[in-house]
Every structure is written in C-alpha cells, then in structure tokens.
Amino acid sequence: MILVQLKGGLGNQMFQYAAGRTLALQHDVPLFLDKGSYEPKQAGMYGLGGLHISASLAGEEMIPRPGFLQKAFNRLAPAPWRRIFRETGMDFDPRFFSLRPPVYLKGYWQSWKYFEPQAAQIRKDFTFNIEFSPAIMAKAAELPQQDTVAMHYRRGDYTNSEAAAFHGILGPDYYEKAAQHFNGAKFIIFTNDPAWVRSNLPAGIDYEIPSGSLSHTQYEDLFLMSRCRHQVIANSSFSWWGAWLNEYPGREVVAPRHWFAKEGLTAKDLVPDSWRQY
Structure with missing residues (x-):
C-alpha cells in the first residue's frame, strides 16, 4: 500500500x-x-x-x-x-x-x-462529486465564452505574522503587471477578503467578485476559477490547482516569481515552464 x-x-x-x-x-x-x-x-x-x-x-x-x-x-x-x-x-x-x-x-x-x-x-x-446550484452551473457555462481571467487574492490566514514570514503576501505591483498582460479582459476575482480586495484592485479593470456573493464554498470557487479562460494565481496551492485544472486550449497563466518569503525556498519545480511569472 x-x-x-x-x-x-x-x-x-x-x-x-x-x-x-x-x-x-x-x-x-x-x-x-x-x-x-x-x-x-x-x-x-x-x-x-x-x-x-x-x-x-x-x-x-x-x-x-x-x-x-x-x-x-x-x-x-x-x-x-x-x-x-x-x-x-x-x-x-x-x-x-x-x-x-x-x-x-x-x-x-x-x-x-x-x-x-x-x-x-x-x-x-479531481472532478467534483457534488451537485452545484443552477446559478453556479450557469456561471460556469458563461465564463469560457468570454475573455475571462480568474484572479486570486490569498489573504485571510496569510496575514498572520507566522504565515506572512513564510509565504509573504503579494503586493499591488504583481496584480498591476498581471492586469496589463491581460489588457481588456474581464477579471473574475476570487478571494477570502472581498472588502480589502475591492479597495486594492488594479485601476480601471472590468471585474466581478463571485466569492461571498455567488460562490460560498471552496469547491464553488475552485470550480469557477478553473472555468475561466486564463488565470492570475496567488502564491497559493489552491489557485495553482485552479489554473492546472483549466482545460481551455489557449489558456495563459500568470504566477508570482517569488512564491515564498522565507529565504532559501524556491518554486522552480512548482510553476510549470509554460506559465508566465512576474
């Protein structure tokens, strides 16, 4: 075994x-x-x-x-x-x-x-064995029909001092560069801190935040994240899987170049070569 x-x-x-x-x-x-x-x-x-x-x-x-x-x-x-x-x-x-x-x-x-x-x-x-609501299924069908980009902000537990020292929290510059790469796209924001994110998004982007309004579970977030055409992931294994499970033929993934704040740790075997890093 x-x-x-x-x-x-x-x-x-x-x-x-x-x-x-x-x-x-x-x-x-x-x-x-x-x-x-x-x-x-x-x-x-x-x-x-x-x-x-x-x-x-x-x-x-x-x-x-x-x-x-x-x-x-x-x-x-x-x-x-x-x-x-x-x-x-x-x-x-x-x-x-x-x-x-x-x-x-x-x-x-x-x-x-x-x-x-x-x-x-x-x-x-890693397909889901739970039944999603009609509203979630409708959104999932809609997302790949548009130029959508799932953008993940990981805060919550990452904001405590121990986790921040190990992982670090991505700053606005990372998301600004990612938004510029997908200029003109519709950004679908996933986060465990919607209030903070609304005040710190890249300027001028077209966006919606289903987390906490339409989607209320980690499964719903992960499912919808994977249905967008492209991804901007956080230094988070959760959004890593949202990107990896995406099967859109022309997908592009933006990932952080610095995954860990702790000195000596790298993500060289975590981020696939085909993903763009900022």
Missing part, C-alpha cells in the same frame, strides 16, 4: 493525494490517506471528499510507529528500502519514483513532476 499523510488546506491535500495516487498506480497497490495530523478543531479542513478520489482513509493501526533502531535504519537506508519517506525540501526529489510499497509519504509534494506520469488520471480524480 501507499499511505499519505495529509496536512494543510484543500490545495495542499490535492498535491499530497496526486503524488500518492501516482505512486499507487505505478505499483498497482491501494492508496490510503492519513488524517491523523489534524487536531480535532481542524477536522473540517479535510477537503478531498468533494472530489472523485480513489483512496480510503487509514485506520490508526495502519500508521507506522518506528522505534529508535527503525528510525535510524529508515534515515540511512536507500530510498527504495525506506518504509517512511519524508520530503527534505520544496524542490522535486527524483528518488520519489524509486520508492516501493509499503511506504508512508510525509511532505507537501508541491510539484507537478510528482504526478506528471498520471496527469490524465489526476484530472479525472
């Missing part, structure tokens, strides 16, 4: 699932998801239930609890022999594809390279 530790919000969970699912398919073994890292007050953070995933939730008895000698062996052993494989950084680790089941994956796995061999299957898994 392949066992994946889940942590973070929906976007993070999607990366973790995609990596684990790819490895499970490679070895034709079942995939299990470990929600044990979430505290009881975070129980509502699990989001993969709204997607057509192919995995089961792990029982407590399935989680490895290595002793001292097992930990030492696991740390020193070649990757294919390890029963627990921890991510060592944000860059793609090519040892990933040498892993053999049973193995427990612990990390964020934020690179499209981890699931590139199964990209078509991941797209199928």
